[in-house]
Amino acid sequence: MNFETELSQGNFYIPECTKCTKVVWPPSEFCNHCFGEVLLKKKVSEGRIIEFSRYDDAYFCLVEFEKEIRVMAKISNMPKIEQRVKISKCGISNGNYFFHII
Amino acid sequence: MKKVGIIAYGITPFTKEDQKIETVLLKSAKNLFENNSHINRNDIDAVLVSTNNNSKYLSPVLSEMIGVQPKIAHSIESLCNSGTNSIVSAYSYIASGLADMVLISGAERYDSPGQILEWDNSRGEYKHPIFWASIFTKSYKREFSISDEDLAIVPVKNHKQAKENPNAMSDKIFSIHDVINSKKLTDDIRLLDCSRPCTGSASIILASEESASKNTDEPVWITGIGQKTMSAGFTKSISLSSMESTKLAGYTALKMANRTIGDIDVAEIHDAFSVCEPMALESLGFSNFGKGINIIKELHETNNFKINPRGGLIGSGHPLGATGIAQTIEITQQIQSKAKNRQVDNVNVGLVHNMSAAATSSTVLVLEK
Numbered sequence: 001m002n003f004e005t006e007l008s009q010g011n012f013y014i015p016e017c018t019k020c021t022k023v024v025w026p027p028s029e030f031c032n033h034c035f036g037e038v039l040l041k042k043k044v045s046e047g048r049i050i051e052f053s054r055y056d057d058a059y060f061c062l063v064e065f066e067k068e069i070r071v072m073a074k075i076s077n078m079p080k081i082e083q084r085v086k087i088s089k090c091g092i093s094n095g096n097y098f099f100h101i102i
Numbered sequence: 103m104k105k106v107g108i109i110a111y112g113i114t115p116f117t118k119e120d121q122k123i124e125t126v127l128l129k130s131a132k133n134l135f136e137n138n139s140h141i142n143r144n145d146i147d148a149v150l151v152s153t154n155n156n157s158k159y160l161s162p163v164l165s166e167m168i169g170v171q172p173k174i175a176h177s178i179e180s181l182c183n184s185g186t187n188s189i190v191s192a193y194s195y196i197a198s199g200l201a202d203m204v205l206i207s208g209a210e211r212y213d214s215p216g217q218i219l220e221w222d223n224s225r226g227e228y229k230h231p232i233f234w235a236s237i238f239t240k241s242y243k244r245e246f247s248i249s250d251e252d253l254a255i256v257p258v259k260n261h262k263q264a265k266e267n268p269n270a271m272s273d274k275i276f277s278i279h280d281v282i283n284s285k286k287l288t289d290d291i292r293l294l295d296c297s298r299p300c301t302g303s304a305s306i307i308l309a310s311e312e313s314a315s316k317n318t319d320e321p322v323w324i325t326g327i328g329q330k331t332m333s334a335g336f337t338k339s340i341s342l343s344s345m346e347s348t349k350l351a352g353y354t355a356l357k358m359a360n361r362t363i364g365d366i367d368v369a370e371i372h373d374a375f376s377v378c379e380p381m382a383l384e385s386l387g388f389s390n391f392g393k394g395i396n397i398i399k400e401l402h403e404t405n406n407f408k409i410n411p412r413g414g415l416i417g418s419g420h421p422l423g424a425t426g427i428a429q430t431i432e433i434t435q436q437i438q439s440k441a442k443n444r445q446v447d448n449v450n451v452g453l454v455h456n457m458s459a460a461a462t463s464s465t466v467l468v469l470e471k
Contacts, residue, residue, distance in 0.1 A: 026224050026335055051244075051342055053236035054289040060228050062237055062337060070337035072228040072237075081244075097223040 001040045003027035008092045012099070013040035014066055023068035044069065047101070049083045061085075063101060073099035103197040105311040107321035108469070110138040111431040116271045116302035116419035118212050123155045127209040128167050130303035130424070134205075135168065141307065141317055148174035148201040152188035152208035153423035154181060154216025164207055174201055181216050181458035182374065184208065185304070185426020186465040190327055192308045203313050208428075209303035210421035217299055217422070219459055224337040232287050232296065234336045234460040235375035239290040241342035242377050246392030250290075254281035255395065256376040257294045257416050259402040264413025266443040269428075271300050271419030281376075295376040297415035304427035306434075322434045326359030326468030328352060336460040345461035348385040352455070352466045359468035361451060363387040366468075368407075368436045368446045369453040370429035373414040382455055383409065386466070411436060411444040426456035426465065433469050 004027075006013050015027040019036025031038055044065040052061040052075075063073045063085060075085065089100040112134025114126070135141065149172045151161040161175040174195060178188040185208045192204035210216070218229050225233065242248060258278055264270035276284075276294060284294040314321040328351035332338065340346065356362060363386060371386075373379040380394025388409075389397050401408055412418050412432040415425060433452035435441045450471055457464040 026222075051237045051241050053233075053240050053291075055228075055233070055236075055287075060233060060236075062342075069224075071224050072226040072233065072337065074227070093227070095220075096227050096229065098227045 003040060004092060006040060007090060007097060010089065010091055012044045012087050012090045014042055014044055014069065016041050023066055025069045044087060047085050049079050049081060049085060051081065052079045061101065071099050073101045075101050104199065105323060106193045106196045106308050107311065107314040107323045108306055108430070108434050109309045109314050109318045109321055110134055110141060110307040111434060112137060112305045113269055113428060113431055114303045115269045116300045116421055119301045121211070121301055123153065123157050123160070123209055123211055124163055124167070126211065126301055126303045127151065127160065127164050127207055130209070130305040131164060131168050131205065131207050134305045134307065143168065143170045145203045145313065146170050146172055146205050148172050148192065148195050148204040150188045150192055150204060150206045151177045152184040152206060152427065153177060153210055154179055154184060154214045155209070155211060155423070156215055180463065181219065182372070182422050183426055183456040183458045183463060183465045184423045186430065186454060186456040186467055187426070189306065189308065189426065189430060189467065190329060190465060193324055193327065196308055196310050203307060203309045205305060205307050206427060207303065207305040208424035208426065210301065210423045212299050212301045214299055214422050219334070222335045224335050231374065232291050235377065236288040236290040238342055238381065238460065239375070239377040242381060245343045248395060250282060251278055252395050253295070253376045254278045255399050255402055256373060256379045257281050259398060260373060260410050260414040260417040263407055263411055263444065264417025267412040267418060270413045270417050271298065272413060272417045291375065297374050297420040300419035300421050302419060302421035302424050304424040304431055306427050306430060320438050322437045322469050322471065324467055325470045326355035326361065328354030328358065328466040329464070331463040333462050334459065336462065339460060339462070343381065344391060345381055345385040345457065345464065347461050347464040348382050348455060348457060348466070351464040352386040355466040355468050359470070361468060365451050366453045367449040367451050368411060368433060369409055369455065370412070370432055371410055371414065371455050372457045373410060373416050374420065376416070379409070379414065386455060407444050407446050411441060411446060426454065429454045429456060430467065430469070437469060437471055
């Protein structure tokens with residue numbers, strides 16, 4: 001399993017080191033702590049909104065998952081700080097990752 | 103280590119002109135040598151080019167165009183702080199004895215690829231700098247109860263100061279009302295809150311103490327250097343309302359110079375967006391956290407040009423690879439009392455703050471007579 005292959009199919013997996021079990025973010029082939037091999041074990045579940053602003057009609061947020069993974073994601077409704085959210089859609093478009101949350 | 107000083111500089115106007123990068127690069131070097139015809143070009147043993155442009159082999163190209171055959175010639179890229187990072191590299195070459203006189207030329211075109219860090223996929227579809235700046239601005243306003251009107255004083259002050267800088271892209275005065283009513287890019291960033299990419303070039307020569315004494319009566323010494331990289335990705339930033347890399351780089355630079363922030367008479371601050379100026383001032387220790395805007399308001403009201411005398415990035419324009427060198431030239435001119443209408447009184451010690459990619463890395467220099 002490859003992070004980008006899975007992401008392009010709409011699956012946001014947590015990259016985790018097989019040696020030290022650390023979450024490796026941004027995704028990489030090897031752990032940035034012990035250089036162990038990184039595998040995708042489970043999908044991200046709930047995240048929390050750290051900060052947000054608005055561009056055109058949609059809000060964009062800094063969202064944290066698993067206390068290690070932070071991404072910029074789009075949300076339709078006005079968010080709140082510390083709001084619990086889930087990934088509704090994700091993928092790769094024109095070479096850029098994208099994440100939508102609800 | 104050997105002492106290293108600034109002995110000459112040259113610069114071009116910052117514009118939106120469509121010129122080849124090699125032409126832009128050559129223009130500030132030409133300006134430097136025309137203003138310092140006593141400098142023997144054969145004494146230059148290193149040529150460093152600071153740019154985010156993708157053209158190849160620019161340092162040997164520049165060397166050939168100015169008729170020198172240096173021992174050392176290469177480019178340096180580190181997004182927006184490429185300029186000061188090049189100066190630090192030049193300093194290191196001289197301090198170690200590998201070179202004695204180094205030409206550093208920074209240049210960029212208005213369409214620089216350095217504006218977007220493609221690698222940082224954690225930013226998702228929000229890779230343009232206005233998005234990290236919006237998150238910083240929202241967080242800063244929230245944490246310290248700062249309003250959009252409070253922050254608008256930054257572009258008002260810096261455009262006013264840029265009017266006294268003949269090389270600045272801006273020649274207009276703006277009011278708080280103008281800033282607030284300029285085009286809204288996001289909920290938290292307006293057009294006049296932003297520095298603008300542009301075409302421009304700046305060159306500087308660093309030399310050892312021995313070579314400096316042969317070439318100038320008024321060298322400006324680099325007495326402090328601090329650099330810190332926290333990450334490459336914006337989303338790794340722990341604080342969204344302060345700049346950790348700036349705090350650490352500033353501390354290192356002042357310690358090396360055996361100075362405190364209270365000794366700084368004039369400073370160039372990397373105001374890529376309005377919020378960056380108070381955040382950087384606070385992280386460098388000019389004020390307590392959340393109080394940087396008070397300094398900026400007071401300086402503006404008293405027409406004191408102490409912070410960003412040339413107009414900052416917001417007023418001058420931001421040709422990425424040239425910016426750190428242009429900032430260093432401004433502080434050099436201030437120390438030499440050659441800044442004309444921008445001159446700050448009694449300048450002995452100055453500071454340059456140059457950063458990249460949402461302050462994921464910072465470089466701070468201390469310059470002195």
